[in-house]
Amino acid sequence: MRFQLDHDWQGNMATPRARVGENAKTQLLLVLCAIWILLGLTGHAPWKPLEAASITIVKGIIQGGSLIAPLAAGESTLESPPLYYLTAAASAKLLSPFFSMHDAARLINVIWMTVVLLMVGMAGRELWTRGVGRHATFIMIGTIGLVINAHILNTEVASLACAATGFYALALCKRRPWRASGLLGAAFSIGFLSDGLMLPLILLSTSLLLPLFFRAWRTISYAKVLVLALTIASPLVAGWLILLSLQKPVLFNQWIQSNLDGFNQQNHFYFLRIMIWYAWPALPLALWGLWRNRQLLISKPKFQLITIFFCCTLFFLGFGAQSKDVYALPLLLPMVALGAGSVEHLKRGAAAALNWFGITLFALIGFLIWLGWVAMMTGHPAKIKQRMQFLSGSNDTHFHWVMLLFAILITAIWLFTCVRAKQSNRSTVTNWAVGMTFSWGLLMTLWLPWIDSAKSYKPVFTSLHKALPAKKSCINSANVGQSQRMLLNYYTGIHLKPVENSDNLSCNLYLIQDTKGMAKTQPGDEWKLIWRGKRAADRKESFRLFRRR
DSSP: OOOOOOHHHHHHHOOOOOOSOOHHHHHHHHHHHHHHHHTTSSSSOOOTTTTHHHHHHHHHHHTTOOSSSOOOTTOOSOOSOSHHHHHHHHHHHHHTTTSOHHHHHHTTHHHHHHHHHHHHHHHHHHHSOTTHHHHHHHHHHHOHHHHHHTTSOOHHHHHHHHHHHHHHHHHHTTTSHHHHHHHHHHHHHHHHHHHOSHHHHHHHHHHHHHHHHOGGGOSHHHHHHHHHHHHHHHHHHHHHHHHHHHHOHHHHHHHHHHHHHTOOOOOHHHHHHHHHHHTTTHHHHHHHHHHHTTTTTTTSHHHHHHHHHHHHHHHHHHHHSOSOGGGGGGGHHHHHHHHHTTGGGSOHHHHHHHHHHHHHHHHHHHHHHHHHHHHHHHOOSHHHHHHHHHHHOOOOOOOOHHHHHHHHHHHHHHHHHHHHSOOSHHHHHHHHHHHHHHHHHHIIIIIHHHHHHHHOOHHHHHHHHHHSOSSOOOEEEESOOHHHHHHHHHHHOOOEEEOSSGGGOOSSEEEEEEETTSOOOOOOTTEEEEEEEOOTTOSSEEEEEEEEO
16 A cells, blocks of 8 residues: 655645754753753652542552552542553552552652653644654643643543644644654554543544545545544454453443543633633634634645634533643643744744743742741741741741752753743743753652641551551541542551431441531541541641540
């Protein structure tokens, strides 16, 4: 089978081969990517709500649970297909001699996020020209909405990697159809096996609407790419569905039904609204690109791809995703691609304003982080130390020479970049990426112990476990949140038995979660309070443990 190139398309979407050179810029990009990806993946406990289910699923797999349909602790329905959890469990098993389970599992994101940044850069180069790929990667690193979500143990990380791969495959499909077919097929199958129906629906709808609306995509070559991609993906997708239906028919039916019932949301405006901060600095660059190319949005294939991908993503997310910012990650891809192509065409005043805004913003953030660290180390300024102790619930200093040296190094790199970089459109996105890496790096080296102290459930659940009597049958619970139940299981192995009212208590222990602003549950006189606890910095929730007299 021979694919024929469309020469009009070639001129709009294809680029020459990248030449070896610009080593300093390439090395800066690689160093930034490595620092940005690695910092924040280790050194802290699983945080609710996004990591609670994931870490118990990984723990269940390691302890011999199902590989086809791994379940979160205490759950009877399937969260999502198993591929991401299997990779996380493999990482946890491989790195267990060196890291705790959650840190080792979270390190699998190094691979997934490397794929994201690589595909974003290659898509930028393919859609525009050589050099723009670096802009795209810099913008992606600097995006506010990505930085936290990229460092959590959650299937959306794998979904984003597959979305970026699919987006790049569609951009590549005319110049390298065979390669594009393989990449698109991998995006379909891996995306489905990692996070379910959402991503395949986005990619498939984009792939079908492009030739439906635009003549440039109605070619035999493009049709063959789609057919081959679906042929590659189908056996993998069908294989898991068949195995699930044969081994776990109840779970299979529940999962299918929950996916169908899940498309009843109306969150389109929510996802558009959060883009105001979530997609910065891609948003202003993308808006400028829209305005500058407003007469080409319909006629040029690259703008057609960007527009249709964004619309399909927003359409399916609005109907099928809850109002949580982690689900908005795929919306970043077309905005970053459009923004990357607009960097060289920014007016000098706009580029300077964006550059100085970024420098000022990250300078302020860096100053506050250093000030907070100094206050905790020295006690001055006293009010800042008191405030940090109040918010973190920790009075410890947490001094680590290695982290301090690393923070100094990151700060020096940022200062050097700001002082030595020549003012240009390119330096605008470079400075923003360096600034984001600088701020995130400082936060993860200097403040991570106090952030973890405020968010970790390990101390409170470890304390609860120590308070348990030697003879215990089971533990009933009331009002204990889903994330809290899962994290309790992760730290202690305890499976709670929730009850709706005190008349159904069948265990000799009773755990109650109290939430500020809600009436407290008061057990009868036959129950004796044996423990109470809460996270040190938590002012909203606490726990009480009772034993039957």
